[in-house]
Amino acid sequence: MRNKFSIFVIIIFLSFCFIIFYKGLNTPNNYTPKITEKKNIPTFKAKDFDSDNYIDSDKIFEENIFYIVNIWASWCVPCRAEHPLLMQLSKNQSIKLIGLNYRDNFNNAKKFIDDLGNPYSRILNDKDGTLGIEFGAYGVPETFLIDKNKDIIKKFVGPINQEIVKEIELIIK
Amino acid sequence: MKILKIFITLFLIMNFSELKSNEINNDLKNKILKNIRCLICQGQSVYDSESEFASSIKLIVDRKINEGLKEKQIYQFLREKYGDWVIFDPQLNKNTYILWLLPLLLFLFGGAIMYKKIQKNNEK
Numbered sequence: 001m002r003n004k005f006s007i008f009v010i011i012i013f014l015s016f017c018f019i020i021f022y023k024g025l026n027t028p029n030n031y032t033p034k035i036t037e038k039k040n041i042p043t044f045k046a047k048d049f050d051s052d053n054y055i056d057s058d059k060i061f062e063e064n065i066f067y068i069v070n071i072w073a074s075w076c077v078p079c080r081a082e083h084p085l086l087m088q089l090s091k092n093q094s095i096k097l098i099g100l101n102y103r104d105n106f107n108n109a110k111k112f113i114d115d116l117g118n119p120y121s122r123i124l125n126d127k128d129g130t131l132g133i134e135f136g137a138y139g140v141p142e143t144f145l146i147d148k149n150k151d152i153i154k155k156f157v158g159p160i161n162q163e164i165v166k167e168i169e170l171i172i173k
Numbered sequence: 174m175k176i177l178k179i180f181i182t183l184f185l186i187m188n189f190s191e192l193k194s195n196e197i198n199n200d201l202k203n204k205i206l207k208n209i210r211c212l213i214c215q216g217q218s219v220y221d222s223e224s225e226f227a228s229s230i231k232l233i234v235d236r237k238i239n240e241g242l243k244e245k246q247i248y249q250f251l252r253e254k255y256g257d258w259v260i261f262d263p264q265l266n267k268n269t270y271i272l273w274l275l276p277l278l279l280f281l282f283g284g285a286i287m288y289k290k291i292q293k294n295n296e297k
Contacts, residue, residue: 039253103225129229130236136254138212138226 038151041069042134049101049109049123060098060122066172067146070120071100071137074112079141082159083116089165090119094172099123102132102140145171198238205234205247208261218261 044057061067070086072079090097099120101109104127113123126132135144136155145154145168154171156164206220213224219231230251237247251259263269 128232129225130233133229133233133254138255 038147038149038153039136041146041150041152044131044134046131047125047127049099049106049125052125055122055124060124061146061150063096064148066095066148068095068097068168069100069135069144069146070097071102071126071132071135071140071142073102073104073140074108075104076102076140078159080112080116082141082161083119085160085162085165086119087117089168090121092169092172095168096121100126100131100135102126103129201244202231202234202238205238205244206231208248209234209251210259210261212255212259 041057041061045054046057046060047053048055068086068089072083086097089095097120099122101123109123124131132138132140132142135142135152137144139157141159143156143160143164144152145156147153154168160168203220207218209219209230211217211219211222211224211227211230213226214222217227219227219234234247237250242250248260257263257266257268263272265273
């Protein structure tokens with residue numbers, strides 16, 4: 001009876017270890033913060049890319065429409081890849097794109113926009129990356145979808161693709 | 174002359190207290206940064222990391238301390254942005270019950286087995 005109990009305890013313990021290791025090995029190492037609940041957009045003051053004047057976040061998101069905040073930089077290769085899709089999205093009248101120029105050189109960023117087109121209704125300067133932190137970003141490119149209540153409802157880490165564009169278009173319909 | 178001495182003394186005291194407060198803020202900043210996980214180089218704390226993400230977090234923490242936020246408020250701010258995982262020292266909540274309670278349960282279980290063994294040996 002005692003022997004049986006010991007075997008039972010050992011089996012339970014080994015099964016527990018197996019489940020922990022199996023789950024651990026199957027989970028990707030890279031942590032991606034998930035948006036499980038709606039978050040209101042942060043309130044901030046940021047420098048406008050063109051005028052270099054400070055502007056309040058209330059003024060940036062003042063219209064009753066959907067917004068996309070896209071974090072980009074001229075040195076970021078995936079940003080170049082997703083740019084045509086942003087241009088495609090910018091043609092949609094029910095959405096406005098706000099660009100967050102992340103840790104970039106002004107001239108390089110300007111050249112990037114001049115060469116590839118400007119999908120943004122406004123570009124903000126994020127020289128030290130702290131504005132990105134306010135949004136909960138940790139890299140570039142990242143894209144946030146903001147609804148009419150000024151809540152961040154979706155977050156896309158990495159470059160957007162055609163599927164993501166379709167998803168966004170379906171939400172804002 | 175007396176006025177000058179008083180003025181110099183006051184000046185030194187003021188400078189000293191400012192240095193002291195800077196030192197306290199620096200200690201607090203380092204303590205917080207050592208407890209924040211760098212999400213880019215995931216084995217490191219933000220304090221140890223030189224990544225762009227880490228340098229932005231360092232600036233944010235510095236700014237929040239200067240704004241007068243307490244240590245817990247800064248952790249809360251980061252938790253809201255990046256979830257519990259960004260802090261090395263996890264809080265007790267429904268996701269971390271097992272993490273906190275399992276060692277205690279194992280300790281009690283082991284203690285009970287040892288207690289039974291010792292009691293049996295004593296009976297013999």
